[in-house]
Amino acid sequence: MPELPEVEVTRRRIAPLLVGREISKVRTTRASYFFLTPPAALRRGLVGQRIVALRRQGKYLLAELQAGARLMLHLGMSGQLFTDSARSVRLLSASARSALPPERQARFEADRHTHLRLEFADGGESVLFRDVRKFGKVRLLAPGESDPRLDKLGVDALSIRGEDLYAAARGRRAAVKNLILQQSVIAGVGNIYADEGLFLAGIRPTRAARRLTRPDCRRLVEGLQRVLKRSIETGGSSISDFVSPDGGDGGYQDERRVYARAGQPCRVCAGPIRKTVVGQRGTHYCPRCQKR
DNA sequence: ATCTGTCCCTGGACGC
DNA sequence: TGCGTCCAGGGACAGA
Numbered sequence: 001m002p003e004l005p006e007v008e009v010t011r012r013r014i015a016p017l018l019v020g021r022e023i024s025k026v027r028t029t030r031a032s033y034f035f036l037t038p039p040a041a042l043r044r045g046l047v048g049q050r051i052v053a054l055r056r057q058g059k060y061l062l063a064e065l066q067a068g069a070r071l072m073l074h075l076g077m078s079g080q081l082f083t084d085s086a087r088s089v090r091l092l093s094a095s096a097r098s099a100l101p102p103e104r105q106a107r108f109e110a111d112r113h114t115h116l117r118l119e120f121a122d123g124g125e126s127v128l129f130r131d132v133r134k135f136g137k138v139r140l141l142a143p144g145e146s147d148p149r150l151d152k153l154g155v156d157a158l159s160i161r162g163e164d165l166y167a168a169a170r171g172r173r174a175a176v177k178n179l180i181l182q183q184s185v186i187a188g189v190g191n192i193y194a195d196e197g198l199f200l201a202g203i204r205p206t207r208a209a210r211r212l213t214r215p216d217c218r219r220l221v222e223g224l225q226r227v228l229k230r231s232i233e234t235g236g237s238s239i240s241d242f243v244s245p246d247g248g249d250g251g252y253q254d255e256r257r258v259y260a261r262a263g264q265p266c267r268v269c270a271g272p273i274r275k276t277v278v279g280q281r282g283t284h285y286c287p288r289c290q291k292r
Numbered sequence: 293a294t295c296t297g298t299c300c301c302t303g304g305a306c307g308c
Numbered sequence: 309t310g311c312g313t314c315c316a317g318g319g320a321c322a323g324a
Contacts (some may be wrong), residue, residue, distance in 0.1 A: 001318065033300070075316050079303080093303065113315080133301045135318060149319085174295065183319080191317070248297090280297075281317070 002075035004157050004188030005231035005252065006242050007059050010081050013056075014133030014245040015054040017083055017127060018063060018118075025119035034115055034131065036072075036139035036147075045069065045140045046118070046188045057098065058153045058187030072150070076135030078241040083125045086247030086248055090238070108247075116174070126165040134243070157188035157228055162218030169209040169217065176212060180224070187207035189224060192259045195284045197224035199258045204275070204290045207282045230255065258284040 002010070026046045028039035035042065061081075063071040075081065080091065089097060092110040108128075110117065114137060116129040129138065141147060155164055156282040161174050168185045169176070177198060180189050189197070198205050200223030203216060212220070236242055236250035239260065243249065262275035266286040276283050 003318095074318085076319085077300095129301085131301095132303070135301070137319095172294080178295085181318090255319085279295095282315090 001077050001190055001192065001239070002079055002236075002242055003190030003193055004056075004059060005193070005228055006236035006250065007056055007061060007075060007188075008232050009244055009250065010075070011056045011061055011237040013125065014081060014083070016127060017245065018051045018054055020051070021124070023047055023118050024121040024122040027117040027119075029112065029115045029239055032115075032134060034134045034136060038138055042116075042138065042140055045242065046071065052069040055147040057150055057191070058156065058183055059081050059148060060153075062150075070141040070145075071236060072137070072139045072141055072147060073129065074137040074149075074226040076131055076133065076137065080241060080243055081127065081129050082243060082245045082247060083127055084108075086243065086245065088089065088243045088247035088249070090241055090243045090249075091247065093132070096193035119176060127245075141270050142234065152184050153187040154183065154185045155187065155188075157186045157224060160221055161276075162214065162221045162241050165221055166212065166214050166217040172209035174209055174280050175206045176203060176209045176220070177283060180220070181279065181281070186224075188228070191281050191283075192239070192256070193224060193231070194225040194261045196257055199223070199290060200226060202290055202292060205278050205285055209291065258286060260284065 009254055013289065023046050026043040028042060032036055051063050052066050053064040055062045059074060061073040066072065086108055091107060096111065097105050112134045114128055114130045139147060142260055169179060172179055177194055178250045180186055180194050197220060201219040201221055231237060231252040234251035234255065235244055237252040238249035239253050258273050261273045262284060263272055266289060269286065269288045271286060271288045274287050
């Protein structure tokens with residue numbers, strides 16, 4: 001699931017392929033709630049536009065266009081942003097793959113889940129957005145226009161300070177894990193890195209947010225930033241769907257300490273990692289290393 | 293204001 | 309082999 005590191009890795013690797021190029025053709029699938037801007041309006045608004053920058057805000061990507069409009073993208077749960085030449089088995093479902101001869105099994109062919117395809121005036125590589133579960137979003141923002149989703153975002157997870165988290169936790173009875181998953185509090189943290197950051201900080205995910213001390217908040221922010229930065233360095237986590245724009249897998253899934261490791265030995269104390277549910281999300285922790 | 297539960301979607305895992 | 313059932317989860321939303 002794309003969280004801050006996966007979105008940032010995507011941004012860094014695909015920016016050189018977008019910035020400075022003029023969109024010549026836009027192909028979409030039919031309208032669905034994936035399209036916050038209806039497909040036809042999206043096509044009209046993008047053709048002929050040149051992309052001048054690609055930024056990240058929380059888990060959102062914003063492609064800035066020359067005329068001041070912005071293309072807002074969210075990868076949701078299963079979103080994949082990549083180029084024509086990307087090769088990855090993750091770009092095909094297992095059933096679709098098994099129907100193909102071996103030499104074509106890693107080759108991408110646009111399918112019904114490929115909702116957006118941008119072609120460019122220079123005739124070079126196209127950029128595609130595929131999203132099986134359609135939890136992703138795409139919206140074209142007119143010059144000066146914003147989106148409530150962006151307006152609500154809190155401090156970016158890479159720049160938040162312990163003191164900010166401490167302030168946000170005042171009076172909150174909810175579990176600390178719920179607090180750090182709230183994009184209005186910390187923008188960019190999702191389920192994997194929430195669990196991993198809490199582990200590094202030695203904090204039990206179920207602990208009431210308001211019970212955190214200042215030092216707790218400081219350690220939690222340090223833990224979160226450490227896992228986020230390390231994940232960016234290793235190319236993100238490719239646990240189910242994530243691929244980088246060239247089709248390559250990330251490397252962070254091999255460094256996970258708790259996420260999706262229920263029953264396996266803790267890398268610190270060797271005791272079994274436990275799985276529970278917090279706020280309807282699968283939650284993994286080490287009962288011995290995360291006592292408080 | 294905060295908190296909790298429900299819903300959107302699809303494919304993969306699992307049981308029989 | 310094939311079918312049915314359950315599960316994963318980001319975030320919007322409704323209702324308490």
